[in-house]
Amino acid sequence: MSVNNEIKRLQSDYAAKRIDRRQLIKGLTALGIGGMWISAIEKGAMAAPASGGRSLKNSAQDAETLVIAVAENIDTWDPGFTVGSKSSQTVIQNTFDQLTQYEVIDATTPDGTPYKTVNTENIIGMLAESWEWDGNDMVFTLKDGIQFHNGNPMDAQTFVEGYARILGSGAIAAFLLGMGGALTEASQLSVNDQGQFVVSLTKANPITPQNNVMHNTAVLDPAQLAEVATDADPWALEYFKANLGIGNGPYRLDSYTPDDQIVLVADENYWGEQPYFKTVIMKIVSDATQRVQLLRNGDVDSATKIPFPEYEALSQDENVQTLSIPSTLVVMIEMNNTIAPFDQKEVRQAVAYATPYDDILEQIYLGQAGAAKSLVPEGMPTHDPSTNQYTLDLEMAASLLEAAGYPGGEGLPEIKITVAGDDQQKERIAIIMQDALGKIGMNVSIEKLAYAQFNELQQGSRLQMWTDEWISWVNDPYYHMFWLAQSESPSNYPKFSNARVDELLDEFMFSDDAEGRAEASKEMQAIIIDESPYVLLAQPNWIIYFGNDIDGYVYYNDELPRYASLTRTTS
């Protein structure tokens, strides 16, 4: 929090008539009373370590130890099932390698800062030396000398058994690899005469290889699986939920103390190059403000999940380097297409026309976000913003509301906009939307729910209108639209249903007709813009915060850091 920012926010809220004079005076008075204390805190927070460059403050930390402040505990250790906690996903990504990976390339941010990222259209080998299509088969030639941390060698049979567990256990990865029915049975996995690992898909397609890059496809050591499996639990789901399997990546787990820290150490048996950092400590710090404090004071080398309002101060801190990278994350208002009044297209369009997009970009994201102009985000192939007609137009919004049978909002049912947990950004978006919709006579109340409650209602399609966000790990428009717009998709929470969209998804999702895919993608984007099940608010940047002595970061579209690429520049 910044006093100046808060004062500016109050002033802009008053100017925009979101608050009345009494609320303005009350707010300014409160800031005045608390100002001295707040100022003291801010000055304290701004106090940078002594000049002369960043130094390792922690006496127990050596140059080859990397310390990252993370926000979450582990929720599961099973690679096939990590979908919630970023800490779980990060540990799996750094302790297990996959068959393939994306090619790393150089890129520059819009302001000209160079950085490294991945080319999602070029998948190269990781544990595999190479891979190729042979008809509908994906054929993987494995590297020599690859092994698990316990020294057990990995060969094609290891992958047959590892993927069989993924498919048989109903893991998240099974769902992803099985998209479109491409890979559902263990009988589709084999070892050929050349000792190569062969995955026989029902149809060659562009989605499965990208799903196959993700950390969820990491395979477990068959010998360990045989040891811990039971008759009642042949895939050892209970065991691997509570215990990390023997890995094959650059790091192995050293210790985990819930609510305290996760320690990874470089594994001496790793088949590849040894990483620079021999130890990585993921310090679990739940409070975002404290993560910022630790970073600014040099107690940690990096911090994750930093709120946007901190960007300005951190980008000016000489001990911290920031990198603001455009991402494909889309922030949206979602409306339940099966509940009145949002079952009418005109009402959804009215909301889209009443949304103050620029205010949200400036006030919530402080310029560190792009406008979201299509459900397929900028940065994803076939992104087409051309049919997006929505700009702030209250007259148009009011006339659409009237056309829906709610002139001036008259006759509208009670409307709630729901926000999950303690997400301050989403809550502020909800406040802006509440004010904006009030201007066309749509009176909206804000409802804050605990995450579990929110998830239950959202997944049961029992919310009316809510704030949400989505990023697709596979940078493909069909993958993306399948999850958000296919009528049967489990994550199509607004229950949007359009026969033409379903038809095009069905026809082109697994097609190798690049031109046809691009045309159909654009047609679907236009339909979705017109139907407006989502109001597309922003594409926030992915912002990285590191101490200024850390180098080698690569941005992957799954947003998980790969610690093995990082180094420390010592003076």
Add this chain to the structure above:
Amino acid sequence: MRLARYIIRRLLFLIPVLLGAIFLTFLLTRMVPGNPIERVAGPYASDEAVEEMKRQAGLLDPWYVQFWNYLKDLLQGDMGISFQTNQAVTTDLRDRFPASFELVFFGMLLAVALALPLGIISAMKQGTWIDHLTRIIAVLGVSMPIFWIALILISTFYNRLGWLPGPQGRLPIAMSPPPEVTGLYTVDSLIAGDFDTFRAATRQLVLPVLTIGLTAMAPIARMTRATMIDALNSDYIRTARSLGLPTRVIVTRNALKNSLIPVLTLIAAVFGYAIGGEVLVEYIFTWPGLGKYSFDAIMGSDFPAVQGFIILAVAMYVLAYLIVDILIAILDPRIEY
């Protein structure tokens, strides 16, 4: 002998209290909307998969069947598996209890060490500057939010002055804990003769302990002052004064002993509250204790964890009162047990 019988009677009384708490908690966690399974399953899970997970977790059974199963497991020391940590709740509680206990114990020790002298002096010097100062401190301690005190202390002693470590938990990052004996790092490091770890653990404790101490001190100081004023104005103290007893003896042997009874009850209440209630302090100081565990469990509708935590908190609360009742019985000869 009579004291032993009294303690046993009180411990037996713990059973219906715990049963009541278990039943109420069970009902409340089931009544509040929210289900852990959807969150655990994630956005990709199909409806069938979610239903299957609910069935496996027993959440599709009628509530009374769930309750009966829970009670049966509980009698065998099984509090269930946490949906969020995937560990046994008993393991989670055992791992986190020492962190909370160490924090609250030293916090309460500080609070009592400050509050009793302040309350006594304030009562003896009514209307003087020291009395006013004590009352201001007490009012501030009661009225300032605990997270505010925590942030001010971090800002001052960590950010600005750099005298004390920041919110990094029980030990500095990259330092290993001492071999576990009690789970209290200060005690275990001394047992191991590891004075570096003892110093580090003590330094980590200073700011959160100060936060709890300053907050808990306020009501105790106010209560001590009020009961001391009553005692000092009572007939038996006037008699003692008229007999020429020295002030020191009157205060320590007569007035304080009598005024301590309500203060001790209050200390028990504050301690019982603090052991599970210092969510914000643990959250801000990254302290891996019960407060943060219970907060996450409540937010995630993690029923087994919430229930396990409440059973432990009720037990701690009742035990704190039991200890105080025993002390009061020793202090006050009028009480029969």
